[in-house]
Amino acid sequence: MLAAMMTAANLGARVTGWGFVVFTAGSIAWTIVGLTSGQANLTATNGFLTLVNLIGVWRWLGKQRAYEDGGKSAAEASRRSAYPTLFTATGIAGMPVAGNDGDPLGKAVEALVSCETARVSYVVVSSGGVGGIDEELRAVPGEDLAFACDGMTLKRERAWFEGLPLLVEGDWPATATSQESREKD
Known part of the structure; x- marks a missing residue:
């Protein structure tokens, strides 16, 4: 055991x-x-x-x-070093994600990287629930997150995050749309 x-x-x-x-x-x-x-x-x-x-x-x-x-x-x-810039890509899963006010928002579950640009397309952020039960998953575009060595900070308001569509377990999108894209639609 x-x-x-x-x-x-x-x-x-x-x-x-x-x-x-x-x-x-x-x-x-x-x-x-x-x-x-x-x-x-x-x-x-x-x-x-x-x-x-x-x-x-x-x-x-x-x-x-x-x-x-x-x-x-x-x-x-x-x-x-004088300017820390590296963290492991595998270390993204589990990193804390804070709102732009500094309050905890959730944790990163996975990051999806663009094959063409090698940039983070979006990060799946888990919020709510306990131990994966009743958690809500959302795809946050990489451009809407500030990455640091020990965590990420959302560049938008909490209400914006909560307005993102919930992801269906096992059926994640090919891309996440940015705030600017949603405002144009």
């Missing part, structure tokens, strides 16, 4: 990797039980699970951890 919570929590590569270490210890223990009690099915199943779990350890404590560490080191170096 501990390993399942560690991997399901999505708390980063290290926690997930150590979850796979716990899974590996458990599958090895069950393999030993299967061997000593003559239970071939238990031995075969947990032998296979040990292999799968070792791949998880390699992936999350090896490769993915190295990727996360590289991104974090670049972002930290940027923050130590």
Whole structure:
């Protein structure tokens, strides 16, 4: 159960990797039980699970951890510079979003980047609800957000944000229209 919570929590590569270490210890223990009690099915199943779990350890404590560490080191170096300018793109999810008055508005769920320009087309912002229950998702155009290393600030009034159409789960738009586009329509 501990390993399942560690991997399901999505708390980063290290926690997930150590979850796979716990899974590996458990599958090895069950393999030993299967061997000593003559239970071939238990031995075969947990032998296979040990292999799968070792791949998880390699992936999350090896490769993915190295990727996360590289991104974090670049972002930290940027923050130590005179003009911090970098944060990891994967770090957008979960970033707090504040209104233009500084009050919390919600959190970023995902950012969608234009293939052609490599600019943030829009950020999906979650507001309301608890733990994903009764949350409202809205697509906020990138141009309507001020990005910082530790969060984002909406450049518009809260009422403008609340007037954005709610997104349907699993059916997000190809683009989000800016305030100027909506005013022209």
